[in-house]
Amino acid sequence: MSVASPAARPVLISGSWKDAAVESTFQATDPNRNAKLDPVFPVSGWSDCDAALDAAVEAAKELRRLPTARIATFLETYADKIDAAKDSLVEAAFAETGLARSPRLADVELPRTSNQLRAAAAACRSGSWSMPTIDTAAGIRSCFVPLGPVCVFGPNNFPFAFGSVSGGDFAAAIAAGNPVIGKANSSHPETTRLFAELAAEAIAETGLPAATVQLIYRTSHADGERLVSDPRVGATGYTGSRSAGLKLKAAADKAGKPIYLELSSVNPVVITPGSLAERGEAIVNDFVTSVLMGAGQFCTNPGMVMLVAGEETDRFIAAVKDRFASSAAGTLLSPAVASSLGKSVETLVGFGASLLTGGGDAETDRCAMANTLMSVDGKTFLTNPEGFQTEAFGNASLMVVADDLTQLCEAIGHLEGNLTGCIYSANDGSEESDVDAIAFELEPKVGRLLNDKMPTGVAVSAAMNHGGPYPATGHPGFTAVGIPGSLVRFGKLTSFDNVRPSRLPVWLRDAAPTEGTYRLIDGKWRTGDV
């Protein structure tokens, strides 16, 4: 049924760029011009997935036999190549995503990406991520071991830092010892292809199995569901839309395959009257900067602000409205994002939100929409809390204005799971009991609770949780960002019971694996020999 098309870019299978089993083709759009880009990419048939899976299984076996330090060296070599190829990566991503070359792509996202790979390499070397646990009295030792081939579906909004073959899920899966099958995001296939070329070079230089990193661009939905549920797969990492993610989740769940999802999130920001009275202008500035940065296309974009009615709140909303109206609309990632944003705004207005500013197209040839601010009172919100949590991905936000603290807390109690939740409150200590009530409702709904700070920065820290309760993600116990936490998702917990010393994984032997490896030895976390 499928034929090789010389016009379509090849896929990377088992270390070779091969003609894809082309079912159809697609092109990315340059959102700066709202026009299609030249390169043609294949929609792969199942035979490409099948070949990648077979090769990944063999690579997984080879990786299990290699010293972990070799995998770390690959990650470091790859990171260096990414830094060296900065200009071409930035140009490709700018053309495909419209994100600013600088500072965003060149000075923020690219260094974050290569440094994340280096941090993953360090975690890989130390092995502490695998939580080696030793009970000498019982003769039992355990750690996480590689789970098997990992499929990574990257999102549209971070072509580098969350890219299928360069980003957080990729780094975590490889550092945990698994090969990756990357499924490029269709909005930036050329950028992803450039990364895969660098990865393939680094693989060749460091002697890793050729199929450690493979790349396909797109499949039918049915083949995507088949891929994540295939017996040969260890797990899947997915970042993207809720609707597509939940279809993959259903398929993977049915097959008993772990799938780690990062889906939608409105990231509520609660701003108290006391904080506005104290430092309203600064908060306006914090908020507008955060919500309009990158045209609001962040997983942690503050899409909902929760306030209590009053003069300070009126002033805050008026000031934000002015800033929205007077700020240039950012470029959206694709026509699909623009169309989806427009529909979400329509939906919210249809439910009864007031349109304060924006709501229509921006006057530009770029993919863009006017900065959009909406509001709804608490009582109306409570008539349809699920509806008012419709994510408007992009440069839009909804102000929810409650009558009082009680109604505010009731509204928070109706929130779905979110990646983040913020509380801005008075610095003078006068609102502590209010904040306690707010935080008590908000904390169970979010993966990360912030104070006096907008949620858009996601530090690569051991203490970072980029996760949260469903439907923000598929499981409340895992983070997609932060090392070593993100690696654990791609490990299989394994006990070695009475296993002869010479047969133990290096992490569980009496001798300390590395100087810096922390192990839980007879109830104490420590470095050193058993």
Next chain:
Amino acid sequence: MSVASPAARPVLISGSWKDAAVESTFQATDPNRNAKLDPVFPVSGWSDCDAALDAAVEAAKELRRLPTARIATFLETYADKIDAAKDSLVEAAFAETGLARSPRLADVELPRTSNQLRAAAAACRSGSWSMPTIDTAAGIRSCFVPLGPVCVFGPNNFPFAFGSVSGGDFAAAIAAGNPVIGKANSSHPETTRLFAELAAEAIAETGLPAATVQLIYRTSHADGERLVSDPRVGATGYTGSRSAGLKLKAAADKAGKPIYLELSSVNPVVITPGSLAERGEAIVNDFVTSVLMGAGQFCTNPGMVMLVAGEETDRFIAAVKDRFASSAAGTLLSPAVASSLGKSVETLVGFGASLLTGGGDAETDRCAMANTLMSVDGKTFLTNPEGFQTEAFGNASLMVVADDLTQLCEAIGHLEGNLTGCIYSANDGSEESDVDAIAFELEPKVGRLLNDKMPTGVAVSAAMNHGGPYPATGHPGFTAVGIPGSLVRFGKLTSFDNVRPSRLPVWLRDAAPTEGTYRLIDGKWRTGDV
């Protein structure tokens, strides 16, 4: 539709024993006599679940406000009450399960149960299980916090140690700070009721929320699925049959609710020719003791032995056959277990396994079946590897005899996920390369790899993994036994980003929460203040 029935035992909702919303009733069977026991138990309608869920939500809120030490004190008080009530608990369980009063129930399972609750209390006090992680430079701190009400479905085979309101899932969920709604196993409802009475007493004495422990006995399948997927639930722990577990999994997955399952497992034991030549008699003894203990009704019962054809293997099988034929058949837990065991044996024989001994009813009034040994050659196994992995829960085992090491490894490569896998090999070092090949295939299939030891003992150790790849469980990263690991399942990972010091959970404050609390502080696991 449902009416209160004075004949049926009441359910424990919100601290009170109340008439159930009885949809129908059931009685347990005494497998020693194969006759129904007198007490009548309700099959609850949804209104009982609904009331329990409402009460659990309130209890979860109250628990979040209490010092953790109070929860630990409850667990310890409850453990003491269990020890004090040993005689009545043992009598009830003997009548309902047929498990030996001594040593099994009184001297092994009961102390294990109360000590497990004490270990959970210690974990709860120290808080190390919540993996407090502090990044002072980034101003971010994270830990696991209570997830919300936990439903526990206990299995038939451990009325104490895995009981819905006394066992491992229960202890882990409570120690992590969550209330539990226990669903008694229908084969030992009276035993479970006695535990719930003790728990309710301990709750009253220690001042925990009344709904911290609730008990229902049984629901319709539809209500069970509704329960595990209800928005008010945090997570579910289930141990039992694969078919019922997968139905609950589908419902919970669809709702985005974590469900931790322990399902079927054949627990392959690989026994090499060298080990048999060296110490064949001892291995026969190890195996027969393990497989027939408790009539083979352990999750980790060695239901499959994998061997290489040869004289030693013939002698091993012949000796096992003799021991099976000459050993008294143990009592099975219920007529349902006996019937299911008979059907599984029929299925395996239908696929082409040879029946070496047993296969029919034991000559007794007890629920029992003759000790059953089957065998199949490697070639036949490979024609239907999934079929030959049909679990025969009880006193039965299948010998798989491969032609050679290559075929043995191929057969192992076709194994499904299992809780355990064992390798017996020569002590003289002559088989290390064979063992390497075997372990390389076996380790990815199991949660716990053993050497020279049968799998039936499951120590409560920090290094224990009582888990494994699907379909042994629902996720390869979690253990149902072992503290602190088992607690993590019932926590929500939460970052506190720039949160004001006075608002942080006690585990994340600068001051050390307890002397023994380990925290990952700026990259180092240690006790003490920040």
